[in-house]
Amino acid sequence: MALLDIKELAVAFRTRRGTVEAVRGVSLEVARGETLAIVGESGSGKSVTSYALMRILDAGGTIRAGEITYGGMDLRRAAERDMADIRGREISMIFQNPRAALNPIRKVGRQIEDVLLRHGRATRQDARAKAIQAMEAVRIRDAASRYHAYPFELSGGMCQRVVIALALACDPKLLIADEPTTGLDVTTQKAVMDLVSELIRERGLSAILITHDLGLAAAYSDRVAVMRDGELVEQGPAAAIFADPQHPYSRKLVAATPREGVGIRELLPPEARTPAPPVQIGGRALLEVRRLTKTFEGEGAPVHAVKDVSFSIRESESVGLVGESGCGKSTTSAMIMRLLDPTAGEILFDGDDLAKTPSRRFARDPRRASLQLVFQDATDSLNPRFTARASIADPLARLGGLDRAARRRRVEELADLVGLPQPLLERFPHQLSGGQKARVGIARAIALEPKLLILDEPTAALDVSIQAVVLNLLADLKARLGMSYLFVSHDLQVVRLLCDRIVVMRGGEIVEQGPAERIMTAPESDYTRSLLDAVPKPPSGGAPTVPPPARAIAR
Template sequence: MLTIKDLAVSFRTRRGEVNAVRGVSFEVAEGETLGIVGESGSGKSVTSYALMRILDAGGRIKAGEAVYSGVDLKRASEREMQGLRGREISMIFQNPRAALNPIRKVGHQIEDVLRRHARADAQNARAKAIEAMEAVKIRDAEARYDAYPFELSGGMCQRIVCAIALACDPKLLIMDEPTTGLDITTQKAVMELVTELIRERSMSSILITHDLGLAAQYCDRIVVMKDGAIVEAGDPVRLFARPGHPYTRKLVDATPREGASIRELLPAEVRTPEPPRRISDEALLSVRDLVKTYAGKSGPVHAVKGVSFDVKAGQSVGLVGESGCGKSTTSSMVVRLLDPTSGQILFAGEDLAKRPSAGFARDPMRAKIQMVFQDATDSLNPRHTSRQTIAEPLRAMAGLRGRARAERIEELADLVGLPRPLLDRFPHQLSGGQKARVGIARAIAVNPDFLVLDEPTAALDVSIQAIVLNLLVDLRARLGMSYLFVSHDLHVVRLLCDHVVVMKGGEIVEQGPTEQVMTAPADPYTAELLEAAPKPPARDAA
């Protein structure tokens, strides 16, 4: 169905031409799902954009062939491509909210593609759009038709994007990181839904991902990309059990999996023994009967309902659950970004719930509790250099000035493994892993006792995630900190946390030692979460 031969894509930049894709060749057979895996910058998304002919203005297909069902995509006119996009080849993009028009009802956006390809007219467009929504299992599709993207959850937005992509029964579906940012049960639901529809409609598909567990589970064949080129290809079971290329071995080894220690995620040549640490018998943080209620249109909305748990000094506690379960609301109250409706937040014996969040930034206790945010890009000021970002808490909370502050900034950069020359760069000049290090350096700048980590590695490639997780392990031991680690990635929680708290619908359904909860869950919901998590590929012992 699709043949790519020696494809090369380049971009014009102020520093000259950049070769993003170099000599890529592969085929997709009818009914086959091909996985393209690799880290950010490997060229996997650019390859798909070249096929769709939707490269940025500075990008061009420099060489090679791309033939779909006898049509030369490289030489096709824009008019021909407009006819192919959506009707023959369709795409599900990485960020569903960014892919949808925020000021247009989702039903109208599905209608647009139906009418563009003459699959509907003014009389039946609404009915066909609702039918497309029902095909992707959107409950009460008629009511959802009039919703705007901001009124829907991330998983629901992704279903709308799937409905748009599948509305015209394309023959080839390209999925570019379709589950990034979704919790594991929603991820499983979306992938199984798409897989079922692909099978029913006899479609071919390309899954682009950096999640090796996802690729192993849903793909018939895998190609591995690095620096714009394919380094290895083959059957997923064979490829991941016995990777031939060092880069594939690095990806497989860096993927969190059952039975592996956190140090085993790192390349053997840089592994060091995990540092010893002491966990106190006494609780540093005690959350008691914490409640958060919002006023809703039809009555109060109970976001958090009587949550209680402890974090001991030196301990890491994982807070897990699906989107909307209340884990982020709980962590925001703990770090005093939100006021609770009722309950206690006892930190070092003092009830922080009695201190309003509005003035907590100036509270002496603020320096003791810090946070590392989920999206390193969004949480950094784009107009501040790394140096300025790390300097801010030192100025505001520690009162450091001049040489003392400059020395502390460089000390922090060394501590988190951020090369000093990068201190004078802006966020857009840093990689994801480097931005994560800046966020961590800012959080630990004033020597906090307690760190709230909200999905700090969710958007990172597996090898960068492995480095950041090991950095957190080292800092925890070296600085004697306690962590509240908020995540939906159970494999990561198992590696980093001593104790786990499972939330559903604003309540705790289970908590206990991590191994006990992960190995023998007492609550059916915990078992459901564990079952939904993609199973990372296992390496052969050899």
Template sequence: MSLLEVKSLDVEFPTRRGVVKAARGVKLEVAPGEIVGLVGESGAGKSTIGNAIIDLLEPPGRVAAGEVLFKGRDLRSLSEPEMRRIRGPEIGMIFQDPQTSLNPLLRIGEQLVESIQNARGVREAEAEAIALELLEAVGIPEAKARMKAFPHEFSGGMRQRVVIALALCGDPDLVIADEPTTALDVSIQKQILDLIQRLCRERQLGVVLVTHDIGVIAEIADRVVVMYRGEVVETGDTAQILGAPRHEYTKSLISAVPRADVKLHRFSSVDYIDGSEPTPKIDIRTHWLGAAREEKTGAEAIAVENLNLSFVLEKSFLKSRRRMLQAVNDVSFMIREGESFGLVGESGSGKSTVARIVAGLYKQDSGSVRLLGQEVHGNWRDPAEKAARRKLQMIFQDPYSSLNARMQVMDIVAEPIRFHKLTGSETETKQIVRDLLDHVGLGAAAAQKYPHEFSGGQRQRISIARALASRPRILICDEPTSALDVSIQAQILNLLKDLQEELNLTLLFISHDLPVIRQMCDRVAVMQRGQIRELAETEQLFTRPGDDYTRSLLQQMPRMDLLRPAAE
């Protein structure tokens, strides 16, 4: 007998312009001890289905038709008080963002105890004992001491473990996990996936794993349900779906996943989606932007020598009592013009801190940074340093917070041009902005819109256009695709490849996604605890790693190469 059975489920959202069908005729089954992956891109309806199962749809969303059978009972027929007795004690939920899922004003122990008492009706002392057991079960070290800690005192991976413990407070039979590993580095992702898999087997939990990450599905799912535009297009065993997909959309989706086993020239796009791969509209080599292009000489673009930076964790008048974190410890490397250089490592390894020092956002304690032969010290009043800084731009990780919500796209992209006085007139500036928006695949009409009118992938294209507006020779890309679907990621990475070739750009590429690093970079430096553990040519590092830590990271990558044919 199935633990959960969803039959012909329709979900709709009434709007002023009519009713939006978010899900149509969805069918889904989960057995005890089984992990079912619900996969698709943003807007496919997968999170909507997860919320509909436990009646947590955002108003005015509603289930228009179908059945949700849990242990043979139709959850749609239950009242709200009855559903509250189901949520927690019988169905747990792991939310995507642990930072917003936890109350920042309450200690971890208080949140667990409150949830356990609500779900099980036990006394406080017993709830505290259960909370301690759960923290130990999900792998929190020194669990008794960490009960008194606040959420901000945990790392991202540790917060996600706490969220899993919260989902288990009622000892449920079914858990819905909504993107539980998004934005986690490969080692933490591996730990979380192993934890979910172990709990599933030990407790005979049924798990609905909602994700857009095909690698996660390949790692732990028993069966896969593929959704596209609110409909289920394919269902089957994981090996069958990933190894021999039948539906064209599934084939395109899987082909767009960056490969870890071999380096390819370009990323595959999801051609099944209308308009998936924008075509540049201008000849960039003869355009204003191409005027800054220089021939590839192999000269030094970025040189970092003996870089050090510490952060104060706990202030004190007495230096001996201050608590310091050595974020960057004696880091040195050199990047040649036109090269793609990757920085990889776990969260907290120092890779983004190094990038921010190079970009001039942080000031190092010691060591030197040279850009195109010019040593920079963070002095914007120095004309030579200002000129060098203009030739470096940064694309940030989060496309939602890196754009000013109060500015139109025209002004966002034009700001670097105006700041550096790169054109002779406002008319010329506006035309250049329109050309840039065309070239990154948005179209000139996007100039009059605001950031909230775009999707995440489109916002990242705006960020790329803004970075290009100062005619840079160096681009720092700090996790530019970590929050994007696999197909949108493929488009953005192909765009960066094209721009690098057209403009001879130097790329410093920071990522925790090792397959992306293999496809994008010529050389890679592996960082751990502020130090570089290994620096090598990309293919050498992936095929013959010389450091134990590098080997450990590579072993923890989700493997899909065994499920699909080798590259031609």
């Protein structure tokens, strides 16, 4: 018998605009010792499903129908007091943002003690020793001294380890991991996921891994369930879902995941693929960065964020700037964008040294229009009080020198260019979807026809299918407008799709630079190799590695 059995689950939320059915008739099973991955894009109901079984739905959410049975116990009708005992002791959860999941003003060791004491797994006398033991179990080195650390003193990966220690402290039988590595670097992601899967195996746990990343799901689970719009679309063994997806949506999702040996156009559904436009890379260097250095003088020791970085970008060329968080890639791009003044070095743009103009005065500089940026988080980069039209028109009004009517026409032109339906121009950011907001941000950035566009992880906050569309849009725009791109990202697979050359940074220095193909296939530095190895590899398409199994297809 399965450990967890969900039958025809339906969850609805009451909102100001009526009832939203977030989960509709989902049936899932998790056997003892099995890891099930639930994959889906935002709004697919994958998190709501897990919240429903833990009975921690937000206010306004109710389980409308269905049965949830855990080890013979009816979770849907269990009393709140029984649920409180089950959470943490029988079923526990790892949350998306480890920092938000930990109490910021309580020592991490104490937080683990709290859970142990709550579930009667420790007494006042031995709680501390057991908490340290739990921390050691998740391979936290020097656990006895880390016991006294506050969450802000630990790195993101270390915080996630503490959260895992919390979740496993009371030996639960079912572990739910809700996007456990979102926001972590690839190498940290690998370390955390390897740890989780090792612990799962060691302790014979059942687990549910909720993720939007098919590669991650395939690499770390036995079975995958694909969800869309609150419904279960397909489920089956992990390898099979990849090798031979049955449902059109799963097929689209698999196709849209960037992976080795796949071109940018192949991410799109076949009917949307157009021939890739030819790009002629000019011979002249548009941007030349020479010995760029940034040192932040703080109260403590000075922080050397960027040390002696030199590289160049030719006309119509795309260069990827790759590295993990804290490697100095954002500081470098902020200096090139003239939002930050370098400590030393030159930024030659068309032969002019931009670093000579202080960033404070650069906003009104005529060269401002030639350097623009597409932000990482489209939501944060749009003024919540500006409609899409006002946001796109802002650079035109400040630097474009167009009158009102001409601006209006230009905004509409730009909306067409980036594929934003014109009626949406009158909407506020919160009324737009993630993909639409990304388009508004891109339209604003290209409004002044810049020569150099810096893309700061422009697709990091987007679902894979939307990422595929946005990446292709960026490739098309580059070909049409002849811009050069500096693509800042931590994801080598995404960078490879768009870039001709790749610069790898670590600790403020350039580790390696060269043609994209060479970096991806034959990296010279060990660091680049470790970055490449850390990316979870989905089983590549073609022949399935396991015999075709019987497939359970919902609906």
